[in-house]
Amino acid sequence: MRQAIKAGLLLSGLALWASSGQATPSYEDVRQSFRSSDVQVLDRQGQLIQRVRLDFHQRRGDWVALEQISPALQLAVLMSEDRRFESHGGVDWLSVGSAAWDGVFAGRSRGASTITMQLAGLLDHTLLGGRGGRSVWQKLDQVVAAQSLEDTWTKPQILEAYLNQVAFRGELVGVDAMARTLFQKQAAALDARESAIAAVLLRGPNASALTVERRACLTLQAMGRAQQCQALSHLVPVALRRAGQAPLGQTQLAPHFARWVLEQSPQTEAGDRLHTTLDSRLQRQVQASVRRHLLDLRTARVQDAAVVVLDNHQGQVLAYVGSSGDLSEAAQVDHARSLRQAGSTLKPFLYELAIEKRLLTAASLLQDSPLNLPTGNGLYIPQNYDKQFIGWVSARNALASSLNIPAVRVLTLLGPASLVERLRELGLNLRQDGDFYGYSLALGSADVTLLELTNAYRALANLGQAQAVNVRMDQSMAAFRPVMDPGASWIVGDMLSDRQARVLTFGLDSALSTPFWSAVKTGTSKDMRDNWALGWTEHYTVGVWVGNSAGQSMQDVSGVSGAAPIWHEVISVLNQYRPGRQTVRPEQVQLRQIVFVPALEPSREEFFVEGTQTDRIQLNDANLAYAGPARIQEPVDGTILALDPDIPPQNQQLRLLAQGQINEALEWWVQGVKAGGGAQVRIPLVPGTLRIELKTEQGRLMDQVSVQIRGAQMTSFNKD
Template sequence: MQTDKHLEEPSNTPGEASELAKAGNITQTQTRIPAKMPTHSPAAVAQRMNDVPERPAPGVNYLVPQQPIRPAGWRTRRHIKRKNLRQTIHNITRSDRIGTRALLPLAISIFSVFLVVMLIFVTVVGFINATHKKFGDKITTLEDVLPKDNTKIYDARGNLIFQSLDQGMQTSVPLDKISPHLQHAEIAIEDQYFYNNPGYDITGIARAAIENLTTKKVVSGGSTITQQLIKNAIVGNQATVLRKLQEIILAPDISRYYTKEQILQMYLNTTYYGERSYGVEAAAHSYFGLKSSPKQTAASQLDIAQSAMLAGIPSSPIARDPLLHPKAALTRMQEVLQQMYMQGYITAKERASAIEEAQNPTFLKPATFHNGIAPHFANYTLRELASDLHVKIADLSRAGLVVNTTLDLNLQNKVLKVAQKHIAEMARVHNMSNAAVVVLDHHTGGIRTLIGNIDPSNPKYGAFDVASQGYRQPGSSFKPFIYATAFDQGISPGDTVVDGPLTVTMCCGLPSYTPANYDHKFHGLVTWRYALQNSFNIPAVKLLLKTSVDSALHTAQSMGIKTYEGTPNYTMVLGSLSIHLLDNTAAYSTFANGGIRMAPHAINTVKDQDGHMIFQFKPKGTRVLRKETAFMITDVLSDNNSRIYEFGKCSSLVLYASTMQQCYAGKPGPIRVSAAKTGTSNDFRDNWTMGFTTDVTVGVWAGNNNNQPMVNVTGVDGAGPIWHDTMLLAERGQPLRAFPGPPKTLVKRTQNSGGKISTDWHFK
């Protein structure tokens, strides 16, 4: 394949073209001028890029004159300078090494001290915060956490009959009812800057520390009154540094939250004065026999000498007890008087007079405390109080309670003498050693008298309360409950029954039962009225057969027989179940109250030590018998003519104002209407007389503490005279009143039953 020749041959350069022209004898007639491109064309710009001169090669010396860069000798000067610098650095380094070795221990010591200070600071702050966290609530409620007064029980007239003594005596009184002399004495000897300090006294603490170090024993505590209050009520009395620090921490808080007067009042009412006496009121009575009254407290009666004596006791209640250590107490008293004189509370003459008074043999008049005024009633009240407040009896000792009761102490003391006199008369011949008496206001259920034992101080059995804790068989005094059940079922007291031989078949494999009358006779056809009043046994068993055991027992329980011992059966109509005298009396009071049961109670009101009402008894009766039934039982038991056969015309069941001899002589005097029933258990182990008037219900038990049989004595002879005299004492000053008339639902009707004509009450 052929190609164009000119395409295959390379083009010639200008030099080569010139040579060729010469060779070919070609004559160049004109000079070639290159074509010029536009100045701003891309090609021209690219071509000009090669026009930039190249950078000169480094190190090239230009042939032009040059000035020296550094002056002559600079190298020598630089060497000397560097040498000096190295020496200076060496010296500085050497000095640093020497300074570090000297200052490092000092720095470490300073840092250690700082750490210790910070540790102490953190510890102190933590301790303060922990103290406030632990006891902060008690500060705001200090008055509530202070030891409460011991519980006190008063009779209906405000006579103190009992106070809890097992945890000490305390009676809080307002500051304005505490002698100013005692206030001054306490401040003078315990805290002379009391009204100015913040609750603690640094100078006092320092002074006490110096004294303790000097004597090498604790002779002074340096505590202010505020600190002592904190110790007694909040932090405890452990003898430790931590406890003292806690006092100091809490004292300002107490001072901010309470006034000085409040602090002083709390202190004086709770500090310990020895002889089981907490607070000045108890101490004033314990040491000086001072007694409080509605118009003044015992603490308000303290004079200068007595106040100084008491003020010296709290710092050491045993060692400075004036009854135990009179010399030490007198020495301390003189110190108190000296401080009172130096601080301007008393004159020199008053100081001398007080010392002279204290040296008088009759200066101290120690009071005796005992709870033997009405011990059985007081114990019953404590049990009732614990039940009403739902607490344990042990929790009542320092509960600060003031209990006002239903007890008539004057009446009880008189009744006690009557019972003691009668038992003394019966003891030798009839082997009778004890009695118990209960007097109830059946309108309210209030217990006016509760004598559980006529010899409370007897170490063997005096503490036992037969009235409310002893189980004794009531004998025939249980019969009215069966008769009430029958009357409630429609039987009339005028209906008749045959008093004759009777044998009752018993259940459950028990032998048959054949009752007998007390006189071992049969009385033929008699009315229920006559049978009850003469306490015939056989008619009573027959009546129980009519009413059933369960119905009769239910009647007795609903009327007030709360508990019993024994097995209910046909023998219970004769008193085989053992019951409490108080329960039996309460059940009879239901008859007296027209069929309305008022539960017996000993407490009227319960207040705290500040007078706030905690509990108040509100009488609330419950109807357990129809009023017709209660009336018929009352009418029968008050029918003296119906019981002449058994008891005679002038028995102790008749409330005549004269003697029994005068009554039989036809001169009984005014006779107070009453309803009564006697009871005698098997073998003469128990004598009972139960009964009531329009005002009170009285129950009497007589017998022996060891349940030994008496000798030939029945209820009308054993318990009857005590009942009779007790009734007259309880009704003294009251007008003679008859029992209420019959309800309109009853009518008196005469009937002839088997030749026995009777006129008695019947339901319409």
């Protein structure tokens, strides 16, 4: 009886409420205000590169035009929800009367809402009832709103808006999210069975699989497709289980970049579109290069990589690959912004600073020979990558060939604190001060990120001008800041582009060589955990990191074999986009023909910062190898060594090395005990202060030093 009374009130009150002047939104307003649950990250041409979900209350996809929605789904929805949709004016009075009749005489309660009425409720939530259902007045309002929609909208517009805003199952709202999630296809591709399943979910979003199957079969019968009911028992459970899965076409071209952009755009809301600087074509090429080269390195225990490509002039990020994706053990980790040990990649900034301060020129000779540096923590003994020593070498060849010991000698001229300050000015967020890193900073003991390091190299490309990177097309670029000397920066770039200067370590033919002008530096961290290649052309700077997510060591992989091939391929692609040449030489850089005396290196043309130019590089006798009486070269007097508890004691030894004119037999004495004879011997390390003496066989003292060995137990030296 209650249903009949409500139906009567609807009929009698309609005329009064129809003249109430309720505002009706336009179809265009509704479509424009529709918001996806995702943020769409677009590339520089407006192409979609990534979706990032921000609204986790509902999953809404894109608005889909009616012509892009399967005709089978449209028919199934009409058969299930509103068979007289095309003929009624917003309210199906036959259904209203039938519902009233059933309520009075059959005792059954069923709805009579049309698609238009449901849409009115979706557009105005005040028309929807609470837990106790809608009031009579809400129903009257809904009728008026539905008729107003019919007066101002077309039937296709009503059906389109309804399908895009109605809830299907769980969090899925709208036909796009439903089709791409439950059936993993676009809305246009839904067949009759899938359409029937989707249609009956509108009436019972949380219905069981058996109920959905039964109702979908009834809908197929109404559609004239009864023969397709048989396959529903297999299709329905599969579709319903997908409700919580990721939808089809969830573009994943730049996931790490997208998250980084969103971190810099805190005001972004679900449904927004961010127009970024990324180039989707280049991004795909870089990803393909990373995957191809990592597959080649599988036997060397390499799983991950990251690449950053920057535009030199505007600082725009053109490509950004944070990991190797499915090849990685931690694909969600953004290795482009993860801290890793820098290795030799800091050497260009070290040499630039020394040249800038007039402490060094590209022609200056540095000694590549064994070096012992006493520190507060003991003796620092750097080694070259190949464990060999070259002797006297020019700064140009030392940097281009990445020799370690000359770099450490340069840092002794500057001091670690000055290099830390310079690196911070370039945007490298070093966590410690110079005393913490010590002289090992020359060899890259600091932790840096690929993004920061690549942008610092871009400052070299821009002749010392540093600038923050830019990721949004709708943002103005940051101002340039002068950090390094233009002349010194240009000279370092010329040194890193010199194929001949790389010969000592890399040979003439390697992944560092390109048929066009480019400057590049590689790096490998301790235990081969991190592998780098960074370099630039006139227009672009590219940084590459190769390694493993968990930090495992790679096997026999160096910068030239790990990261460099990726760098070479990417920089070659970029040069095809926009060929470049070496930046014009600054006026303060002077060119001179130089000669080395003695001829340690061939005569050549060399570049100098104004005021440091010369035409003759000569070593005095005092600079040459020591030729006087025999003396102790190793260890250095005052050396402090510490025993390593992880190394067996028998494997911890100290080398005693003599140099000079050795014309007679020599003997080594430690704490007054003879330890051996000859120019070189090794003694075991035992805790305590050792007095080491170099004597002739006749007992004449030639030299002596004192060494402190730190350990847990104090014992006296014993020749056994």
